[in-house]
Amino acid sequence: MKSSLLVSDARTTKRNKAEARFKAFGLGAIAVAMLALVILLTSVIGNGASSFQQTYITLPVELSADRVDKKGNRDPVEMAKTTTIGYAPVLRDAIVAEVARLGLTTELSDKDLAEMISKEAAATVRDRVLGNPDLVGQTVTFDLLASGRIDGFFKGRVTMESAALDGNTSPDALMIAQAFADAGVMDTKFNWSFFTNPDASVQRPEAAGLGVAILGSLYMMLVVLFLALPIGVASSIYLEEFAPKNRITDVIEVNISNLAAVPSIVYGILGLAIFINFMEFNQSSPLVGGLVLTLMTLPTIIISTRAALKSVPPSIRDAALGVGASKMQSVFHHVLPLAAPGILTGTIIGLAQALGETAPLLLIGMVAFVREYPAAYTPEAGLFGEASTALPVQVFNWTQRSDPAFVERASGAIITLLVFLLIMNAVAIYLRRRFERRW
Amino acid sequence: MQSLTTPLLFVIALAVVGYFVAKARALQVAGGDIRTLVSLPRQHALNTALATLVPACAAVLLIALFSRITGTTPGWFFALVVLGLGITGFVLSLIGIKIEARARNYAERWIMGLLIFSSSIAIMTTVGIVFSMLFETFNFFGQYDWRDFFFSTTWSPNFRGNSELGILPLLWGTLYVSFIALLFAVPIGLFAAIYLSEYASPRFRSIAKPAIEILAGIPTIVYGLFALITVGPLLRDYFAEPMGLGQSASSVMTAGLVMGVMLIPFVSSLSDDIINAVPQAMRDGSLGLGATPSETIRQVVIPAALPGIVGAILLAASRAIGETMIVVLGAGAAARLSLNPFEAMTTVTVKIVSQLTGDTDFASPETLVAFALGLTLFVITLALNVFALYIVRKYREQYE
Amino acid sequence: MEDMTHVDRTMTTQQNIKISAKDVQVYYGNNHAIKDVNVEIEDKTVTAFIGPSGCGKSTFLRCINRMNDTIDVARVTGDIRIDGEDIYDPKVDPVQLRAKVGMVFQKPNPFPKSIYDNVAYGPKIHGLARNKTDLDEIVEKSLRKAALWNEAKDRLDSPGTGLSGGQQQRLCIARAIATAPEVLLMDEPCSALDPIATAQVEELIDELRQSFSVVIVTHSMQQAARVSQKTAFFHLGNLVEYDDTDKIFTNPQDPRTESYISGRIG
Ligand SMILES: Nc1ncnc2c1ncn2[C@@H]1O[C@H](COP(=O)(O)OP(=O)(O)O)[C@@H](O)[C@H]1O
């Protein structure tokens, strides 16, 4: 009956196998989660990294007076009467001349050649001319956006095969583009305008940028910061330090933890019904977006602020009360400063959450196509009242367009958004480490 | 509302002036020796500033609300009221500056009022959510039979009228997507939590735990895009089409899987907390009897943690049901009652977005239905949350 | 079982050694918690470990069934043998060892399961019962041995956590003896119990001696005197003195033991 400990019996061996299997499942689960993260990030970065590069064509453009200044008096007001359509032939001639200069032969018509340049380019040239009428009559070298398809060619999105089936470009055009690139006329550069340009219409993905979206998101973050932080801290102080323990405060507590779990889209409905339909604030405005995000972020901030207040030991309060401070003074002079790093960390995390939130903004009209940079204040629209869009909504907007160039833009916008979030979280982690206190 | 801006600005300026005037006056009353004062000049100054500002600001809020309800623009009378309140507070508080005045108590009373007002915003938010949706939902049921809404199996809105607006296909899509998401996230999240809390070395844990939590910090629009451009086409090309189950990249499976990834950190961090709350003595008891760690986990730790884990799963379910962007970009727009997970289906949240974006006419049932959908969503998620939080709280109390 | 009832208290000879420990050291990180402990524990005997708190009694006890393996920072060196087999040999599976060396803890820790399932847990995982009747029998026998059968037989399906503290501890003892161990380790099994429950458990321990070798940690000298035949006195990680209980309490050899017994240290 006595069995030796030194030999493992069959049953134990079996049980140990089960043990190893179970452990492997655990490790496998973690591996799956990590793998998902890696695939997610590579997919987004793989699709979006190229949006930070953009193809430009360097062209000497002859700005002849009879095209851009028909009256010939260099009066900007008169010259503004020539629309971007009027500049199209100027560019067409420029690219045709360039093809000739490089000695390239092609089947392409002049019109097809002109389509290799972005439709945005005419506006670029026109703006420069109106800004400096002295340029008229000269031949000026411009760096102009290449069209989305040509840009796609250099990024591998457009190939000879796909171009053959594509009404917007052709293999011949790609060949010319290649020749331009070989001659140094066409080049990809870092795409600063991706961060500064406003959105562009469906036909010109190459010109679309995040300028308005970043500005709109910034405005909303300001609204959230200036509303959610004070309100959140004030209500946390009341609930944590002053509130009597009774039914009403119980209701508030349960209410806050439930608000934290209400689906974000419900806040969108609230914003639409209360702020837009009832209060008649402007649709699509960062003010309304900020208000909605404030209400959404408030529970997060309250929960983390209360945790920070709770972690300040009672002895500090007693010490302050002991030297004759009022309860209010002990809280504002002693407890609050000690809890500040925790509060700040929670606020930044709340802001990061708000920055990435999309669904409620769709409902308050922030999906609209906005090309004008919103002003922070105008007498008509009030504070943050001008129509705007926001980073995550811009992503959504671009996903709804059919040109694959917009998928690249959307992914690029996501990378930008993630970088912002990374910075915010890094600051939060830094604050937590830097000021972490052990009592 | 513009007519109130000027008086408001005036009152703010008055408050700033009041601060300094009160300070000076307190010093003057004290005859230059502040030790004679019961309250410091600073307290008097604060009291005056708050007495000027708080009632006037409260009046501005109330007047704005009143004028919205009545649909009028506030006239000069209201502007006078705001100004009057500001000036009254200013004057009265300055008169009140005496040697023995307890300005600290007065100032703190104002501050307490502000604190209480801030706390009430959370309540007002809930009330706002409920009322804004209830109101429009009543409007909707005035135009559309509630029985059709809750029991019809067809969803086909038609902006020329005669829409069929049955919620069942949307609820089906919602539940189906959530089910797949949980099917994916719960085992993985739970196993990850078990491994991290029971097996992992502190070093491994300190790396793997934050890495998994990164998934929680990624905005849902990112997951949506991931579903749209990567997971959807992948599932279609390698699973749906070869198996003859459909040609759609958006599908219940696409949205469900991606949502599952999103929920992993949610499930794992909640379960981690809950598993850690099981007392070590319980594990020791089992290990001391010669159980292997996995036997201990399966037969002692998990059963002990079960209520908490169920709570965590319910919270995750509520997350899944309310999730919007992933389903908007990954699930599709066609309302359908089907069992095939590779088919595009739609959810309650998708339809809320589609009925409320674009040109909306707040008199038509096609728009108003979104509020009824929102209310239904709110009620379902609220019930899940309340129940889950209750279970989790009860569970924690058990081991305290 | 009948033939075991007349084991003599004084019949303690060398060939009855169950556990022998040589030069055992335990470290928690840098904390040297057990220093050079050498001891031989006899079969069918109750051995008590006494000493001031923090002196390493629990630590040493947990070495005997390798429960210290579950603590990351703990490191054990030296040689511990049960029936002549080195339990820290790499070939030894702690799972098998712990089936042989059961343990009862300071605080009653019944599983959140029914009374029946608590007791049946060990036999189930070790596969000791071929069928339900077997299992029923083991459960009944263990509960009887733990003097809990009469109180529990009508409520086997109710949760073990619903019992009183003393009943819970006896349930834990029943749970430990259900796996048919050869050694039973008890770490202050009565410290969370009231005097009546303590008396019941002590009575039980005396009976358990007939079947097992029992090692009990206690901070109560009266308890050690009441239940044990041999006593080991630990102090600051050292095994200061180990002898017959009578001798330790009447005629201690080491001055430290004497001071502890007379209440001057501890
Ligand atoms: N899990 C542990 N980790 C680190 N040190 C421990 C641990 N358990 C016990 N110790 C240390 O080992 C020493 C002996 O503890 P212990 O064996 O519990 O003493 P006793 O049971 O005699 O009161 C003490 O100094 C204690 O601090």
Ligand SMILES: [Mg+2]
């Ligand atoms: Mg101990």
